[in-house]
Amino acid sequence: MSLFIRGGTVVNADNSARADVYIEGGLIKAVGLDLIVPSDADIIDAGGQYVMPGGIDPHTHMQLPFMGTVASEDFYTGTAAALAGGTTMIIDFVIPNPQQPLMEAYQIWRGWAEKACADYSFHVAVTWWDDSVHADMAQLVKEEGVNSFKHFMAYKNAIMAEDEVLYNSFSRALDLGAMPTVHAENGEMVFQLQKKLLEMGMTGPEAHPLSRPPAAEAEAANRAIRLAEVIGVPLYLVHVSTQDALDEISKARARGQRVYGEALAGHLLIDDSVYRHPDFEVAAAHVMSPPFRSKEHQAALWQGLQSGNLQTTATDHCCFCADQKAAGKDDFTLIPNGTAGVEDRLTVLWTNGVTTGKLTMEEFVAVTSTNSAKIFNIYPRKGVIRAGADADIVVWDPAASKVISAKTHKQNIDFNIFEGMKVTGLASHTISAGQLRYKNGELMTRPGTGSYIKRSAFQPVFHALGKIADTHKAKPVKRT
Ligand code: URP
Numbered sequence: 001m002s003l004f005i006r007g008g009t010v011v012n013a014d015n016s017a018r019a020d021v022y023i024e025g026g027l028i029k030a031v032g033l034d035l036i037v038p039s040d041a042d043i044i045d046a047g048g049q050y051v052m053p054g055g056i057d058p059h060t061h062m063q064l065p066f067m068g069t070v071a072s073e074d075f076y077t078g079t080a081a082a083l084a085g086g087t088t089m090i091i092d093f094v095i096p097n098p099q100q101p102l103m104e105a106y107q108i109w110r111g112w113a114e115k116a117c118a119d120y121s122f123h124v125a126v127t128w129w130d131d132s133v134h135a136d137m138a139q140l141v142k143e144e145g146v147n148s149f150k151h152f153m154a155y156k157n158a159i160m161a162e163d164e165v166l167y168n169s170f171s172r173a174l175d176l177g178a179m180p181t182v183h184a185e186n187g188e189m190v191f192q193l194q195k196k197l198l199e200m201g202m203t204g205p206e207a208h209p210l211s212r213p214p215a216a217e218a219e220a221a222n223r224a225i226r227l228a229e230v231i232g233v234p235l236y237l238v239h240v241s242t243q244d245a246l247d248e249i250s251k252a253r254a255r256g257q258r259v260y261g262e263a264l265a266g267h268l269l270i271d272d273s274v275y276r277h278p279d280f281e282v283a284a285a286h287v288m289s290p291p292f293r294s295k296e297h298q299a300a301l302w303q304g305l306q307s308g309n310l311q312t313t314a315t316d317h318c319c320f321c322a323d324q325k326a327a328g329k330d331d332f333t334l335i336p337n338g339t340a341g342v343e344d345r346l347t348v349l350w351t352n353g354v355t356t357g358k359l360t361m362e363e364f365v366a367v368t369s370t371n372s373a374k375i376f377n378i379y380p381r382k383g384v385i386r387a388g389a390d391a392d393i394v395v396w397d398p399a400a401s402k403v404i405s406a407k408t409h410k411q412n413i414d415f416n417i418f419e420g421m422k423v424t425g426l427a428s429h430t431i432s433a434g435q436l437r438y439k440n441g442e443l444m445t446r447p448g449t450g451s452y453i454k455r456s457a458f459q460p461v462f463h464a465l466g467k468i469a470d471t472h473k474a475k476p477v478k479r480t
């Protein structure tokens with residue numbers, strides 16, 4: 001099947017221009033004006049609309065087993081919801097239990113993801129260390145197309161990686177040309193504060209942000225950044241939520257370190273007052289880590305995107321319904337951590353970023369798609385409208401509007417953190433691998449049409465650029 005998107009303005013991260021787009025065999029074949037296309041091509045009229053690279057959400061957790069339950073959104077429902085919002089690729093996480101072989105966990109997640117209806121890829125978490133982990137990392141990079149490894153510095157007594165694990169894994173990532181990533185929160189500090197708050201009788205969700213102060217995030221961010229500096233490896237920090245952690249990233253970048261940061265749509269738009277909501281269900285529905293922060297931190301995150309010290313946006317889409325959140329009714333530390341947003345990210349960022357003048361359209365494309373494609377080494381296959389790229393495209397109607405609600409969203413969760421937000425700018429059509437999968441409110445998906453996307457290791461020059469760790473050049477002193 002061939003498709004012809006006619007009459008729109010193509011918006012890439014580096015420029016915008018009136019152009020038509022011709023698609024065949026899952027790929028973009030031509031971009032320009034006065035294209036000669038087959039007469040039987042299906043036509044999408046994009047008059048008055050923008051034609052942009054489909055969103056890439058580099059941080060989701062479909063059907064994640066976590067905190068005694070399993071996330072309600074699976075790889076089919078989650079990627080379908082993503083397509084409804086203009087996102088055509090997710091990068092999810094394989095999270096082995098400590099002592100579980102990485103390859104075993106990876107195969108399990110690959111099985112779960114077979115039903116995805118949009119393209120997907122995996123970061124693999126390193127939650128423990130031994131020789132088998134060392135070996136499996138190589139197999140994942142060289143044979144399976146995994147070029148990023150995740151480290152949870154929080155969740156003590158579960159999946160937290162101690163400094164020894166971080167050191168070993170970052171070093172191995174450097175050898176393999178892979179990117180270490182971190183959830184930066186000091187897990188010991190959080191654990192002790194949780195205990196203290198419970199002893200004080202603070203059992204409700206209002207205690208959640210108190211147990212995870214900005215300093216816990218800043219300390220871990222600095223620790224991970226400094227480890228990466230000494231080892232000489234790049235680093236990507238997921239869900240940066242505070243001015244404090246952003247400052248650590250900005251300082252490292254100013255020193256010449258290759259450090260990247262991700263902002264979540266939720267952290268940009270929701271503040272911490274939600275945890276003081278009188279209704280437990282509402283407050284618990286917002287429990288995620290790091291927590292939503294004060295408006296000052298939100299403003300700092302927007303500035304991080306504007307300055308380029310934060311490069312990507314994501315959702316950390318990890319859905320738990322009210323009956324699952326109820327596990328923490330009497331103890332906030334038992335509320336499964338996670339919130340949704342894979343369907344809403346593009347529209348809430350367009351509404352609050354582009355229409356307010358905080359971001360240009362091109363910057364919007366950069367932070368929702370192109371920069372993730374570059375950082376995770378799938379550019380220019382993804383993240384750009386250009387001949388030869390995958391035909392993952394969103395046709396964006398800047399005049400369309402709606403009010404976000406859990407009653408009407410496609411996500412498999414009974415709550416929406418953006419409930420009631422009026423958004424202007426919506427996907428009218430979403431094309432995945434050259435197939436029209438969403439049109440004006442209607443999904444045309446079926447399980448299994450998404451593909452696993454391998455991501456190659458980075459070239460050594462990428463890792464060697466910037467500051468080279470002193471230990472790489474060291475030689476013993478010859479003494480007489
Ligand atoms: O609260 C969150 N973020 N849940 C998912 C796991 C994680 O920390 O990313």
Ligand code: ZN
Nearest residue numbers: 183239289290
């Ligand atoms: Zn996290």
Ligand code: ZN
Nearest residue numbers: 059060061316
């Ligand atoms: Zn996450």
